Amino acid sequence: MIRFRVLIAFLLGLFLAGPALAEVDRSAGLFINLTSDDTWSAAKAIHFAHERVLKSGHKPVAIWLNVRAVYLADKKRPSHVPGLMRAKNLSIQEMLAAFMKDGGVVVMCQACSAAAGLKKDDYIDGVVMGSWDVVEGFLFDPKVKTLSW
Template sequence: MQGNAAMTRVAMLIFGIALGFAATNIPVHRMFEAVAQTPSAKPALFVNMTTGDTWRGWMGLHFAHNTMKQGHQVTIFLNLDGVKLATKAGEQEKRPSMQRVPRDIVADFIKDGGKVLICGPCLSEFGLRMEDLVAGVELGKPGYTQSFIFAENAKTLTW
């Protein structure tokens, strides 16, 4: 009987050692997949919107809003002629593939918790003021804008 108990312990020890070696052969990225799937571990996204074209802008804004709905923190930076996407007035062409115009996406994005920053010099270039924009758009400032670009685990996308 004692021989069987000793054999069982030895077998368990060998099994444990074999399991340990097997675990070390698992690719590192596989060991952390479960952690990467938690909402807090999802990378943030900084979307640099440079186009004022209604359809291209709609595509980028729509992409950013859907990314946020998937649990990512998303910040949109409207610069160059992209500042036109957030204006309250003025024509924004609505194509058949678009459910809504860009200003409506900007408003919903902000309402849903997203952050929209805008380039001050770009506003001036087009004769716009903060009062001309959808409510909730924030003026980007040196240091403040970069805090979103260089946030830990953040990715940047230019549209």
């Protein structure tokens, strides 16, 4: 009976340790759907995409700014970053620019931009206007996960 319990404990340990021992697939990408222009939420999403995901080697990493989030990349709209994200003293636009400089992609919703009265020239340099082909390429890529923020 003791051998049986030891065997069960050993097998249970292997079963539980398996996922922890599995290697992370760094070739998997992330597509973040960001809909809010709330700077606290946006700063968290951008920080996560840049500092945690992109800098961990995952590719591609894209942030889709849609609905009210299109205002975040407007170069004429000042932004502040509240809370713990403030330590780096970066605006949302500066955070997005740094993300793109390191290889991240910022995709703007074209319909949302039009509804907000914004055009490509209104945005910080480097943003991609999100045609269906661009968005579809991220959404349906089997190596890319989608996260709504």
